[in-house]
Amino acid sequence: MALILLTPLDLFLAAVLVPALALLSFRLSLGIERQLLIAALRTVIQLSLLGLVLKFLFVQSHPLLIASLALFMLLVAGYEVMARQQRRFIGFWGMGIGTLSMFISSFTVTLLALTVIIRAEPWYSVQYLIPLLGMLLGNTMSGIAIALDNLTHNAWRQRHEIEARLLLGHPWDEAIREIRRTALRSGLIPIINAMAAAGVVSLPGMMTGQILAGAPPFEAGKYQILIMLLIAAGTGFGAMAAVWIGSKHLFDERERLRLDRLSPPKA
Amino acid sequence: MSSLTLKQFHSPLLAPFDLHLPAGECTTLSGPSGCGKTRLLRAVADLDPHQGEAWLDEREKQTFSGPEWRRHVGLLSAESAWWSERVGDHFNAIDRDLLTNLDLPIESTEWQISRLSSGERQRLALIRLLTNRPQVLLLDEPTANLDAGNIIKVERLIESWRKKYQTAVLWITHDPAQQKRVGEHRRQIESGRLRKR
Numbered sequence: 001m002a003l004i005l006l007t008p009l010d011l012f013l014a015a016v017l018v019p020a021l022a023l024l025s026f027r028l029s030l031g032i033e034r035q036l037l038i039a040a041l042r043t044v045i046q047l048s049l050l051g052l053v054l055k056f057l058f059v060q061s062h063p064l065l066i067a068s069l070a071l072f073m074l075l076v077a078g079y080e081v082m083a084r085q086q087r088r089f090i091g092f093w094g095m096g097i098g099t100l101s102m103f104i105s106s107f108t109v110t111l112l113a114l115t116v117i118i119r120a121e122p123w124y125s126v127q128y129l130i131p132l133l134g135m136l137l138g139n140t141m142s143g144i145a146i147a148l149d150n151l152t153h154n155a156w157r158q159r160h161e162i163e164a165r166l167l168l169g170h171p172w173d174e175a176i177r178e179i180r181r182t183a184l185r186s187g188l189i190p191i192i193n194a195m196a197a198a199g200v201v202s203l204p205g206m207m208t209g210q211i212l213a214g215a216p217p218f219e220a221g222k223y224q225i226l227i228m229l230l231i232a233a234g235t236g237f238g239a240m241a242a243v244w245i246g247s248k249h250l251f252d253e254r255e256r257l258r259l260d261r262l263s264p265p266k267a
Numbered sequence: 268m269s270s271l272t273l274k275q276f277h278s279p280l281l282a283p284f285d286l287h288l289p290a291g292e293c294t295t296l297s298g299p300s301g302c303g304k305t306r307l308l309r310a311v312a313d314l315d316p317h318q319g320e321a322w323l324d325e326r327e328k329q330t331f332s333g334p335e336w337r338r339h340v341g342l343l344s345a346e347s348a349w350w351s352e353r354v355g356d357h358f359n360a361i362d363r364d365l366l367t368n369l370d371l372p373i374e375s376t377e378w379q380i381s382r383l384s385s386g387e388r389q390r391l392a393l394i395r396l397l398t399n400r401p402q403v404l405l406l407d408e409p410t411a412n413l414d415a416g417n418i419i420k421v422e423r424l425i426e427s428w429r430k431k432y433q434t435a436v437l438w439i440t441h442d443p444a445q446q447k448r449v450g451e452h453r454r455q456i457e458s459g460r461l462r463k464r
Contacts, residue, residue, distance in 0.1 A: 160348035167312060169338030169400060178350070254313055255333035 003213050011255075015044070026137040057126045066124050070133055077102055077141045081242075084145040087152045089249060095264075097245050098144050105238030106136040109230050117226065134236045135206060135227055139191065143235035144242045147187025151246050152262055154179045162257050172251040180247050187239035193231050198228060269324050269402035271311070271340065271435050276319035278307040282337065283319060284461040286454070288403065288435035291396065293425070295446040296439045298456030304439050305345065307461075308405040311437075312342035321401060341401030345408045347392030349380040351399045355397055365394045370417065385412040404429070406438045410445070422449050 018040045022033040057065055075185040078099030088094040110133045114120050155162065158179060165175040173180075198204055199221075206227050210220035252258050268275075271288040280303035288294055298304055310317035313328060313336050321328040321340075328336055350355060355376035363373060369390045371400040383391065389412050396404075404425070410418040426449065429436050438448055440446055 046424075158350070160346070161350040163314060164344070164348035165342065165350060166314060166334070167337055167342050168395065169334045171334050252316070253333075254316075256314055256316065258316075 007130060010119050025168050054126060054130060061126050063124055066126055066129060069130065073133060073137055074099060074103060077137045080141055081145045081148065085149050085152065086155060086265045089246070090261055090263050093249055093261070097148065097242055097249070098186045101144055101238045101241035101245065102137060105234045106133065106140050109234040110136055113226070113230055136231060139231040140234045140238040143187040143191060143239045146190070147239040148242050148246050150186040151179060151183035151243055154182060155250055156262070157261060159257060166255065166257060172255040176247050176250065180243055183243050184239055187243070188236055191235045195228055195232060198224070204228070269339070269433065269435060271403045272322040273311065274320040276310070276321065278310045279303055280459060281307065281456065282360055282460050286461065288437055291429055291433040292452065293429060293438055293450040294355045294452040294454055295450035296437055296454050297441060297446060302336060304456060305407055306308050306440070308342055308407055308437070308439065311405055312337055312340050314342070338399055339401055340403040340405065341396045341399055342405040343393055343396050343407060343409055345411060347388050352380060352382060354378045354383070354391060358398055360398055362394065362398055365397055367453070369394065369420055386414065386417060389413060390417065390421065390446040400432065402436055404436045406436065408439050408441070425449065
């Protein structure tokens with residue numbers, strides 16, 4: 001089974017659908033057409049570039065180049081987490097919390113998968129490392145963004161309750177315990193749902209891709225199982241790290257609630 | 268015995284000031300709304316960042332952790348907040364005498380927060396704070412939502428409490444008659460300064 005190659009015309013036909021949707025959105029005054037078009041354009045440009053970069057890296061597989069690409073992906077993911085926050089942490093922590101938690105979770109999980117499970121030769125081989133890291137970053141990014149947004153949103157909404165507890169002498173982690181729990185749960189629900197629906201309702205992207213590329217379906221399924229489990233672990237540990245660091249940073253050394261460390265909500 | 272002493276204390280909207288709250292005695296604090304009374308209490312309870320020293324008897328605030336300090340220097344907010352559904356969830360221990368003193372039945376600990384009247388909330392919040400046995404009490408208009416009968420009950424409770432436990436009290440109130448009834452000492456905020464009256 002050989003891969004059927006897509007021509008620019010094939011992509012163009014698919015691309016016509018999005019402006020059509022934008023036009024409809026405009027007629028219905030949904031106000032989302034601008035965002036939609038920009039996002040679609042970003043997909044085309046970013047994925048074409050990635051294709052070119054990977055093509056180059058397959059030939060030039062220098063560890064330093066691969067590391068730079070991985071770092072770049074991490075920073076963009078960190079930025080995306082920040083951009084999805086209604087109330088962001090001001091300064092370094094705005095991007096720092098998401099980036100740090102994804103570094104902790106996605107990088108370690110990817111490393112574990114490459115060295116212990118897949119045992120690629122060399123372990124930093126582009127063919128395995130970049131797709132794996134990309135899948136993990138993309139998914140942990142969503143989980144972390146949701147969990148952090150939920151944390152800061154509820155801390156703001158329930159600031160009087162938190163302060164009432166602080167005033168009674170409760171330590172900070174007790175005062176924010178429930179809010180933390182809710183935030184973690186909200187970050188983990190998407191991946192739990194995805195795992196529950198995998199194969200029954202949805203055919204996951206990676207498995208689809210491998211089947212399209214001609215891999216035997218059962219082998220593709222095994223890879224998908226591996227990825228799903230890794231994503232669940234990565235998202236869980238990443239969200240925990242982010243919620244822990246984030247909630248700690250909502251309080252200062254005197255255990256006062258410091259909502260002034262959050263920016264006002266986006267308009 | 269615990270007195271509270273503030274030295275060169277910076278509170279928002281106010282010029283730096285010194286203040287001594289003697290153990291077992293009550294000081295009232297008044298001033299136009301928005302002049303920084305509530306923020307002063309929040310700073311003293313170390314809930315807002317601020318500068319200046321605060322001493323509980325011979326110990327400076329920084330030698331306590333934040334939560335320790337707030338257990339000793341208890342602030343009663345004008346609006347009480349409740350984080351759980353049932354009244355009793357907010358208490359470590361139930362002091363029946365306190366409930367009886369403020370005309371609340373023992374079963375009130377089973378009540379739902381959402382069904383409390385503002386007066387019940389205020390009285391229960393006071394009991395919740397007193398159960399901690401703070402050494403200093405900072406009261407932000409503790410009788411604002413109460414009827415005449417309950418105002419007197421709260422005033423009596425605070426008075427007997429501070430004499431029994433030698434608690435220093437700082438009490439925000441707008442009512443001149445209440446200032447006379449409850450406090451030995453009076454302070455007023457006038458154009459950004461804390462003054463004796």
